[in-house]
Amino acid sequence: MRLVLRGVSALAYWLSAYDIDEQRKGDRKVLYDCIPTKQSLDYLGKQLPQLKEPYHLLVPSWIREKERCALATSRYRYAAGSFYQAENGLYAASPELCFVQLGKTVTTHELILYGSALCSSFAIDPHAAGGLGQRRPLATRRTMEQFLNQNAGLTGVASARLALPYLAENTASPPEIFLQMILGLPPHLGGYGLPRCHANYRLEPSARARHIAQRANLVPDCYWPEHRLALEYDSNAEHLTGRQATRDATKRLALEADGITVITVTTAQLRSPLAMEAVAHEVAQRCGVRLRQRDRRFPARHRDLYRRGWSLDELFAENWLAESSDAGAIPS
Incomplete structure (x- = not known):
């Protein structure tokens, strides 16, 4: 049994992780024989209760869509280090690959917010004071750029390249990311430049x-x-x-x-x-x-930015977030 998390499911895993174990790297071989079953999905829900359904999973070839899953097929020749073992039999796309995968499905503001969170010094933890734990950043703009350069053929790279210059690094909370976005994004993206x-x-x-x-x-x-x-x-x-x-x-x-x-x-x-x-x-x-002189797109994009906000709650299972011992702790 093997399952590979991609996109928003991989993101939720990484944002709730306290470190990244370089000894648990995997390559494209992890995709072999990773067809989801009821048993494997139940196991996933038990081992990683922070993830919400449907689970976003990567499979090596087309199969009929399964309940509780959102599947994506890929035969790309992923380099070593593109996946990490999360638990026995469970793998997640690396933070850098996750960033690229998100480029296919989310808005520019979301991609900047999520990419910045991967480069942050906080972990979402309902049991920690304030709902946030401290950690070293899982990625940096430099490691993201290196991955993009080495995997130019992946779908999502173009969107990731556009968002990359605006990623905040080493922030200690989601509101700090949003603060940098408001002040630092160029006017055509709704910021003050x-x-x-x-x-x-x-x-x-x-x-x-x-x-x-x-x-x-x-x-x-x-x-x-x-x-x-x-x-x-x-x-x-x-x-x-x-x-x-x-x-x-x-x-x-x-x-x-x-x-x-x-x-x-x-x-x-x-x-x-x-x-x-x-x-x-x-x-x-x-x-x-x-x-900077405001772009004519500024008002609409500024409203879009505020509608997006800084909350990351949508990525996680509600029951897991509700475990917080500090009501309203996770900044939202």
């Missing part, structure tokens, strides 16, 4: 700033080094205690003590196009740039 920032950029503070913050390093959510500008996302889910609020306040004071301008964005602001327009103007002013 501002200079790219660094997510969770590690700074070594001065002695004075260390004394204020009581920590050895400062890590702004978004940072423009050349302009000494930081943007902090003030997430409701992460600020439930006075201790956390105090920690964040001292972080801002420490950054300002080192001559760094700090802009704070709340969840309410992020949800408001009008409020984010004001934030974009402030960031542009601090960076010494003018907001």
Whole structure:
């Protein structure tokens, strides 16, 4: 028995994974004899309860569509490392291959959001505080680009290439990805076209700033080094205690003590196009740039971007998400 996850099912697996085990790589041979059966699908549901039906699976040749599945056929000669073993008998398309597969079925905004999540430093985990665990990024823009160059014949590569330059890396939550999309995407994609920032950029503070913050390093959510500008996302889910609020306040004071301008964005602001327009103007002013001339497509694409939002809940089984011990924890 063998099943191979593709597309949104592979994405849900990776976004809930805490690491990527290089020792569990597989090649195109994993596609042999991977025909879904009721027994194998039941096993999949038990081993990976975060996945929702229908399961998106890859098969080597055409078979009649099965219940509970969305099948895709492929005879492409995948290189080593294109698949990873998730559980015994269960494989998932690599983060890079998953990104390409998504290019065939999702919108540009979704592809940027999902690709950025694969390059993020968070894992969706209903049992973790705030609904998010910490991890190292599973992929980077560089590894994505290398895969695209090596697999130019795959369907979905063209869409993936268009989205690749706009992927955010090392973000710590879905709202942080959305924040970068609003500020950084070009106007024809509904963003304000501002200079790219660094997510969770590690700074070594001065002695004075260390004394204020009581920590050895400062890590702004978004940072423009050349302009000494930081943007902090003030997430409701992460600020439930006075201790956390105090920690964040001292972080801002420490950054300002080192001559760094700090802009704070709340969840309410992020949800408001009008409020984010004001934030974009402030960031542009601090960076010494003018907001780019808006493309005639901007209003419609901006609305599309907000309709998409930042929630990733649609990727996961509702029962699995409901296991959260912290109501409303996963940022949405």
